[in-house]
Amino acid sequence: MAKKKNTSADDDLGSLFLRKVIDSVPTIIDTVGKVVANAKPVENSKPAVVPSKSEKLSEAPTANHKASVKSPYAIWEGIGCSTKTAMFIEMSLVDGFIDAQERALITKKASEEGVDMQELDFLIAKKLEANELINKNAVKELSNLFREATKMAEKEIKADSNALASAVPQVMSLGKVASTSHPAVAGVMVAGEVVSTIGNFIKEPSKLNEFKAEIIRMIQIPMLPSVIVEFFDYANSQIIQEKQKNEGKGYFEICSEALFGKQLDLVPIWNNKMTQVMTKTVQQFGHDEKVMDSIKPYRITPLKKFMEIKDNNDAVLTFPVPTLAPDFIDLLRYVFKLSQDARFKGGALGDAYYHLCQKMINDGKHLANIFPKVASVIQECRLSPLSELKANIDNRDFLIMFNIPADFNDAKEVLQYSSSKPQLKEVHKRLYKQAEQKFKETPDLFEQLKQFKPKGIFGF
Numbered sequence: 001m002a003k004k005k006n007t008s009a010d011d012d013l014g015s016l017f018l019r020k021v022i023d024s025v026p027t028i029i030d031t032v033g034k035v036v037a038n039a040k041p042v043e044n045s046k047p048a049v050v051p052s053k054s055e056k057l058s059e060a061p062t063a064n065h066k067a068s069v070k071s072p073y074a075i076w077e078g079i080g081c082s083t084k085t086a087m088f089i090e091m092s093l094v095d096g097f098i099d100a101q102e103r104a105l106i107t108k109k110a111s112e113e114g115v116d117m118q119e120l121d122f123l124i125a126k127k128l129e130a131n132e133l134i135n136k137n138a139v140k141e142l143s144n145l146f147r148e149a150t151k152m153a154e155k156e157i158k159a160d161s162n163a164l165a166s167a168v169p170q171v172m173s174l175g176k177v178a179s180t181s182h183p184a185v186a187g188v189m190v191a192g193e194v195v196s197t198i199g200n201f202i203k204e205p206s207k208l209n210e211f212k213a214e215i216i217r218m219i220q221i222p223m224l225p226s227v228i229v230e231f232f233d234y235a236n237s238q239i240i241q242e243k244q245k246n247e248g249k250g251y252f253e254i255c256s257e258a259l260f261g262k263q264l265d266l267v268p269i270w271n272n273k274m275t276q277v278m279t280k281t282v283q284q285f286g287h288d289e290k291v292m293d294s295i296k297p298y299r300i301t302p303l304k305k306f307m308e309i310k311d312n313n314d315a316v317l318t319f320p321v322p323t324l325a326p327d328f329i330d331l332l333r334y335v336f337k338l339s340q341d342a343r344f345k346g347g348a349l350g351d352a353y354y355h356l357c358q359k360m361i362n363d364g365k366h367l368a369n370i371f372p373k374v375a376s377v378i379q380e381c382r383l384s385p386l387s388e389l390k391a392n393i394d395n396r397d398f399l400i401m402f403n404i405p406a407d408f409n410d411a412k413e414v415l416q417y418s419s420s421k422p423q424l425k426e427v428h429k430r431l432y433k434q435a436e437q438k439f440k441e442t443p444d445l446f447e448q449l450k451q452f453k454p455k456g457i458f459g460f
Contacts, residue, residue: 075123080115093127097223097284134170135222139230141169142219146212149201153208161202168194172219193218209264216269221277225291228281232298235270242267274298282324287371292326303330316352321363325371332360336381357381386413399427404434408445411435415452429454 071077073086081089088109092102110120145167152159172194194215201211221231246265278299285291292299302322309315322328339357342350361378368375385405392398405411415435418428432454439446 079119079123080113081110081120082113085109085113089124093124093131098124098128099284131222132224132226135224136227138169138171138219138222138227139234141167141171142215143234145169145215149208149211152202153205155205159202159205161198164198164202165195168198169219171222172215191218207264209266212266213264213269216266216273223280223284225285225294228277228291229294231277232274232295235274236298239267239270242270286324287326289326289329289373292324301330302327303334306331306334311348313349313352316349316356319356321360323367325367325374328360328364328367328374329377332357332364332377332381335360336383339383354383357383384413385410386417389414389417393421393424399424402427402431404431404438406438408439411438412449412452415449419452419454425454428452 071083073081073083073090076086076089077083085106089106092098092106098106106120106124107117111117145164148157148164148167151157152164157163172191197211197214197218201207221227242265246267278295281291281295282299302320306319309319322331335353335357339350339353342353361382364374364378368378385402388398389402392402405414415428415431418424418431421428432449432452435449436446439449
């Protein structure tokens with residue numbers, strides 16, 4: 001008799017096995033999915049064949065493949081610029097500004113390559129506009145970053161490195177990453193040094209000033225006139241706040257500093273940063289009167305230095321002539337006014353002002369050749385030879401050294417005046433002989449001077 005099967009036990013074992021298989025399906029699917037995702041696609045099931053040398057060569061990137069890779073200078077090459085010229089344009093645009101020398105070289109190179117100048121100027125203008133849009137909020141972003149850090153330090157909001165990183169000025173970032181819900185990668189990717197500084201601050205929020213100091217040192221202020229002025233205004237306001245804070249410390253704050261250490265003073269940090277930015281600004285915009293005028297409140301100009309001189313004849317005579325057009329214009333106008341005032345009102349430094357004015361006019365000729373405004377101011381502040389002669393009519397040393405002016409109208413005025421002054425009789429004779437030699441090649445002009453010919457004993 002055949003044995004009866006234990007169906008109940010078999011059913012239990014079968015059910016258990018089936019449940020295990022079902023439970024393992026998600027794991028198997030997940031594993032297979034990963035393998036499939038990481039596996040390289042295979043076109044057919046043929047055995048792999050090692051390609052020959054000729055086949056390897058044929059697989060090398062073709063000209064068409066290279067053409068499909070977009071050049072980083074495509075925008076400039078698209079209008080006919082060579083790669084070398086395109087590279088120079090990009091290098092010139094790095095600081096967000098193209099000076100006259102850079103533009104002249106770009107124009108020369110592009111013209112030689114047959115580039116349409118209107119297209120080139122249009123693209124450069126658009127690039128500069130885009131750069132300004134990116135960088136113009138740098139100071140505002142810096143202010144927001146410090147405001148957020150202060151709130152975290154004072155525990156008004158939770159200390160969060162991701163939140164602080166997202167407030168970092170864009171000029172200090174490496175660019176925005178793709179938007180995502182994951183907090184670890186959302187926001188702005190910033191440089192490693194900034195990330196480290198943020199991390200240290202989050203660990204010790206009480207070291208707020210150390211954090212600010214590091215950010216101030218690291219940030220690069222864009223060389224755009226509007227941003228530069230905004231930075232100086234902001235930095236100056238921060239210095240005023242820091243000084244007021246330092247002067248207004250209460251008893252408990254002083255005791256706290258004695259116990260836990262004094263906060264870093266940000267005033268010298270701000271001053272150093274302002275000096276750095278000022279140096280770069282003067283180097284780049286030194287001859288731009290509008291820009292230099294806008295930063296004048298924060299700069300020690302040659303005029304400000306000169307105004308500190310008090311009753312020092314040698315200091316006036318040896319004062320250096322400014323090399324920047326705006327500085328030269330301001331100082332020349334000021335010294336000329338002092339010279340004129342001293343002439344009519346008297347004064348111990350009258351001669352010193354006069355000689356400095358003359359030195360500036362002589363040394364400023366190279367600036368006058370470049371900048372029409374300088375030439376105009378020199379003409380405006382020029383002391384006419386006749387004025388000099390009148391002012392020194394009793395100065396024997398001056399009269400000995402005085403010569404006929406090179407300009408015909410000046411010479412005519414001097415001869416007319418000297419001929420009317422008996423005490424200048426000998427001087428007049430010498431000046432007339434000089435005029436005769438200087439203008440004899442132009443008979444028409446010299447004919448006009450004959451009316452001032454020195455008269456003899458008998459009046460002719």
